[in-house]
Amino acid sequence: MSDAGSTPAATSDGRTSAMGQFRRLRQGDLGLVPVLIGLLVLVIYFQVRNTVFLSAGNLTNLFIQATIFILLAMAETWLLLLGEIDLSVGYVSALGATFAVILLDQQFHWPWYAAILVAIATTTAIGTLQGFLIIKLRLPSFIVTLAGLLGWEGVLIFSIDRQGTGGTIPVQEKVLYDLVNANLSPLATWIFLMASIAIFCWIIIRHDQSRRSSGLDSVATWITWAKVAALIASGIVLVLIFNTNRGSFTVLHGMPYAIPVDIVMLAGASFILTRTKAGRYIYAIGGNAEAARRAGINVDRYRLLAFILTGVTAGVAGLLYASRLGGISDGVDGGNLVLLAVASAVIGGTSLFGGRGKMVNAVIGGLVIATIYNGMALIDMSAATQFIATAIVLVVAVTMDSLARRGSTVTR
Amino acid sequence: MTTPGPTNGPSTRPGPATAAGPGVDSSSLLSLRGISKHFGAVEALKHVDLDVPAGQVTALIGDNGAGKSTLIKAIAGIYEPSGGEIFWEGRKVSIHTPRAAEELGIATVYQDLALCDNLDIVENMFLGHEKTRTGVLDEIAMELRTKEVLADLSVSTVSSVRQLVGSLSGGQRQAIAVARAVMHESKLVIMDEPTAALGVSQTAQVLDLIKRLAARGIAVIVISHNLTDVFAVADRIAVMYLGNLVSSGPVANYDPASAVDLITTGESSRTAA
Ligand SMILES: Nc1ncnc2c1ncn2[C@@H]1O[C@H](COP(=O)(O)OP(=O)(O)OP(=O)(O)O)[C@@H](O)[C@H]1O
Numbered sequence: 001m002s003d004a005g006s007t008p009a010a011t012s013d014g015r016t017s018a019m020g021q022f023r024r025l026r027q028g029d030l031g032l033v034p035v036l037i038g039l040l041v042l043v044i045y046f047q048v049r050n051t052v053f054l055s056a057g058n059l060t061n062l063f064i065q066a067t068i069f070i071l072l073a074m075a076e077t078w079l080l081l082l083g084e085i086d087l088s089v090g091y092v093s094a095l096g097a098t099f100a101v102i103l104l105d106q107q108f109h110w111p112w113y114a115a116i117l118v119a120i121a122t123t124t125a126i127g128t129l130q131g132f133l134i135i136k137l138r139l140p141s142f143i144v145t146l147a148g149l150l151g152w153e154g155v156l157i158f159s160i161d162r163q164g165t166g167g168t169i170p171v172q173e174k175v176l177y178d179l180v181n182a183n184l185s186p187l188a189t190w191i192f193l194m195a196s197i198a199i200f201c202w203i204i205i206r207h208d209q210s211r212r213s214s215g216l217d218s219v220a221t222w223i224t225w226a227k228v229a230a231l232i233a234s235g236i237v238l239v240l241i242f243n244t245n246r247g248s249f250t251v252l253h254g255m256p257y258a259i260p261v262d263i264v265m266l267a268g269a270s271f272i273l274t275r276t277k278a279g280r281y282i283y284a285i286g287g288n289a290e291a292a293r294r295a296g297i298n299v300d301r302y303r304l305l306a307f308i309l310t311g312v313t314a315g316v317a318g319l320l321y322a323s324r325l326g327g328i329s330d331g332v333d334g335g336n337l338v339l340l341a342v343a344s345a346v347i348g349g350t351s352l353f354g355g356r357g358k359m360v361n362a363v364i365g366g367l368v369i370a371t372i373y374n375g376m377a378l379i380d381m382s383a384a385t386q387f388i389a390t391a392i393v394l395v396v397a398v399t400m401d402s403l404a405r406r407g408s409t410v411t412r
Numbered sequence: 413m414t415t416p417g418p419t420n421g422p423s424t425r426p427g428p429a430t431a432a433g434p435g436v437d438s439s440s441l442l443s444l445r446g447i448s449k450h451f452g453a454v455e456a457l458k459h460v461d462l463d464v465p466a467g468q469v470t471a472l473i474g475d476n477g478a479g480k481s482t483l484i485k486a487i488a489g490i491y492e493p494s495g496g497e498i499f500w501e502g503r504k505v506s507i508h509t510p511r512a513a514e515e516l517g518i519a520t521v522y523q524d525l526a527l528c529d530n531l532d533i534v535e536n537m538f539l540g541h542e543k544t545r546t547g548v549l550d551e552i553a554m555e556l557r558t559k560e561v562l563a564d565l566s567v568s569t570v571s572s573v574r575q576l577v578g579s580l581s582g583g584q585r586q587a588i589a590v591a592r593a594v595m596h597e598s599k600l601v602i603m604d605e606p607t608a609a610l611g612v613s614q615t616a617q618v619l620d621l622i623k624r625l626a627a628r629g630i631a632v633i634v635i636s637h638n639l640t641d642v643f644a645v646a647d648r649i650a651v652m653y654l655g656n657l658v659s660s661g662p663v664a665n666y667d668p669a670s671a672v673d674l675i676t677t678g679e680s681s682r683t684a685a
């Protein structure tokens with residue numbers, strides 16, 4: 001076409017990307033910066049109050065505590081991105097785990113992999129069913145999953161009490177028990193974490209370099225290497241934390257198996273969200289469902305996919321939960337769990353209004369909640385104070401979410 | 413007053429005359445016959461007949477609520493018509509979904525633009541048509557192509573194609589929506605008030621762009637309330653009045669005065685040519 005127009009419109013140099021950063025700041029899209037600052041403040045506070053906080057043993061414990069919040073928040077994120085919510089996810093994950101634990105005990109004696117499969121299949125089926133009702137019958141997800149919150153608790157109590165073990169079924173099978181309660185060897189810890197970091201670094205380097213070699217604006221080379229260095233450093237810190245002996249009478253070291261589970265789930269979910277059409281469509285539907293429809297996207301199919309992925313993630317969360325508690329009881333508070341899951345996602349920076357958020361936000365948010373619970377317990381604060389502190393953090397997070405939303409539409 | 417029938421200018425598309433329905437001009441890319449649309453009691457379209465030839469700009473004009481947007485939504489697969497027939501390249505078609513319209517080669521820029529504010533320019537440009545490599549999104553290829561298309565259309569005001577669309581001005585958003593519609597090889601591009609929100613120079617650019625599309629052999633339907641723009645760009649004019657298509661024909665048959673009459677009263681005693 002016309003030669004006059006062939007000077008690239010959006011010619012770019014390092015400056016534009018700095019401008020882009022600034023624009024995002026002004027839009028209120030600060031990314032992870034505020035929540036990481038918040039986390040740092042909490043860490044410093046608790047460390048000052050009690051020096052046990054930053055000990056290897058306590059940090060490992062904190063990561064394990066965070067696992068359940070992280071995975072449930074990841075489950076919730078699939079739906080929050082669509083502007084939907086799942087209030088039932090706490091009981092659903094517990095119900096999946098219940099079935100696994102029942103199938104693993106003396107009576108049935110299923111192999112661990114079959115029981116785990118049943119747990120995940122159960123939560124996936126429930127997610128699919130609820131999603132189907134919400135999408136096909138155009139029911140609000142809030143109400144359908146509120147019914148789920150009540151209904152699945154009923155099924156859970158019924159299933160557990162039928163076993164006649166007094167309301168609790170212990171995990172007696174080794175693999176499921178070890179998921180949270182056993183550790184990789186220090187060498188395996190090194191290998192797993194360094195391999196993960198290497199893959200992640202390789203992705204970052206390749207991404208930045210291919211942008212540079214295609215003539216697209218990219219960050220300066222030193223920033224790429226700074227990111228890589230920071231990743232490697234944090235990986236080494238993690239290894240050192242996990243590999244420090246935290247036992248008092250016997251040697252106890254290495255990374256709990258739950259952590260690799262978290263990492264694999266995070267990597268898989270992030271891959272789907274950022275690298276595949278399905279992920280792109282979930283964002284598009286959350287941002288403007290009508291625009292997505294007009295772009296030819298089968299909106300209902302991808303909404304259902306999100307409900308299915310919520311179910312899958314909830315299944316994994318439930319197994320880790322049962323492993324951590326060493327069993328499952330009819331007193332599981334799935335209502336509290338789901339609220340903390342939503343809080344984790346939102347504190348991490350995922351929007352309640354749909355279309356904005358990342359899986360890694362669930363991880364950071366989950367760590368914040370776990371830090372509050374862990375630290376408050378260390379400095380002997382009451383449960384009441386823990387609730388209030390969590391509430392304050394949540395209100396701050398949701399306020400920032402709302403401000404960011406206003407900031408990004410005000411220029412329209 | 414209705415001026416149905418012969419298209420002026422060279423007929424670029426000799427369609428198969430045999431498959432055509434009654435009264436369908438086989439030289440038209442798109443022919444509507446008796447299209448109607450009800451919204452409950454509201455009759456938004458009443459037996460609309462329209463022929464849209466390739467390589468020409470058809471301006472669709474009419475007062476607020478005349479049914480222009482409803483008509484193009486029926487063509488674009490957003491609304492299913494309550495009655496009537498659509499012929500595409502002489503063959504009867506039914507366009508139930510936006511995807512079906514797209515597969516025929518119909519691209520639409522809506523009045524409300526239908527962009528995702530939470531996605532960036534590249535992501536919006538390729539929404540529903542992402543480029544992939546072994547199943548993984550090929551961001552680099554999409555970004556390069558986006559820059560190419562925007563440069564091609566002389567869209568020079570956006571500083572980065574990785575900017576969120578929600579942060580763009582109205583004119584920039586319009587430009588992105590137009591660029592998105594023309595990026596995919598389309599035979600018919602429909603634009604609902606593409607210049608309504610634009611400043612002087614961006615309006616001129618969009619009008620220029622519309623002419624260039626037509627010169628490439630693409631059929632263009634433009635809805636506009638601005639008669640200056642209409643007469644600057646249109647090869648044909650179609651006028652809607654209260655859901656009726658009251659007049660259509662080559663632009664030479666109209667002048668601004670008769671166009672205003674048709675828009676406001678549905679008829680005109682003054683007829684140019
Ligand atoms: N989804 C809908 N439901 C009910 N009525 C509708 C709907 N869409 C349009 N209408 C009605 O159909 C008629 C035609 O509307 P339409 O939007 O097609 O007008 P228009 O010619 O595009 O007007 P404008 O120039 O203001 O954009 C109006 O009376 C409008 O109220």
Ligand SMILES: [Mg+2]
Pocket residue numbers: 480481482523604
């Ligand atoms: Mg309109």
